[in-house]
Amino acid sequence: MSWPFRIIGFLAWYAKEFLLANLSVTADVLRPRRRMKMRPAIVAVPAASRTDSEWTLISSLITLTPGTLTITISREHGILYVHGMFVDSREQLVAEIQEMEDRLLHAMRREPGDLSRPTERPVVRPLDEAAPPSGTPGASAHPPTGSGENP
Amino acid sequence: MELIDIIEALGLVFIFLGIGTIVVSAIGLFKLPDLYLRASAVGTSAGLGVASIVLGALLMDFSGLNLLKAVIAIIAQLLTSAVGSMAIARAGYLNNALPAEITHIDELRLTRRSPDRS
């Protein structure tokens, strides 16, 4: 498919996901407290994004979907830290996010290009300790708002 | 005349859908236990709530120029609300807002400082 049609296809798929996520979050808030289904988790998701615009778009789209929230990103490790509301296992959330990212990158790039993701887990340390410059995702990550949208 | 009534009723349906979303996420602010879950609940009203109120207002007061303004407003709302709630979540993380007990996987736990400093 040519490029504009792929973007329209992605937007249609995303609109469906967006409505379904809205429904599930709303239903879970309205449930009585004892029967709430939510199982929140914060998971490190390896990401295949490379350029600034890809990072900004994927983290904005994750946040825009209710129930998933990008907390911070670590660009040099290629990791998105995602807070999910309905997470049964780590693999399930990682698969969801990576499916969205695959579709986004296939829609955005003219050629699919490099879709490999980092496989090793980064070493994390507390922010305050004098850690080496690589290894602290919080201290070294760019602001997730993306420099393109800063006023 | 008939068609205009139907469109106006549809606009009212969208407005009430948006208001319902906002009220539900206000309830969610109380029922959900920590900052990240609350930000998720507010995300529903930031996206769907405001968008459907604007859509309903458009249907009740339709013109070509209003259509253009409403489409731009909805797109701007979707883009900027994501940026805003991401900034709030990140500030909470930098501020050591701990996730609630029920969070069963927490891969950012090791990067936090001592939990009781604010």
Place this chain on the structure above:
Amino acid sequence: MISEWTLEVALFLLAIGMIIASVRGFLGPRTMDRAVAADLIFFATIGFVALIGLRTGIDALFDIILIATLLGFMAALSMARLGSGGRR
């Protein structure tokens, strides 16, 4: 207008939502909880403006909505900056 009183019911519901959110803003144990509540109150304010504009039939309604949605996230950004003490 078939919708005189329905708009008033809508305003009433929206006011209830704003009151609930502002109670969370008063209670909120930390700054960021208050920021989330203020964010929600802002979205409810956009709804309020839209409804009042429909009720009185002013012309500039969609201009107001457009400006509000374009600039609304600045409040969230500055509150986030306030809560994180200037760190990004």
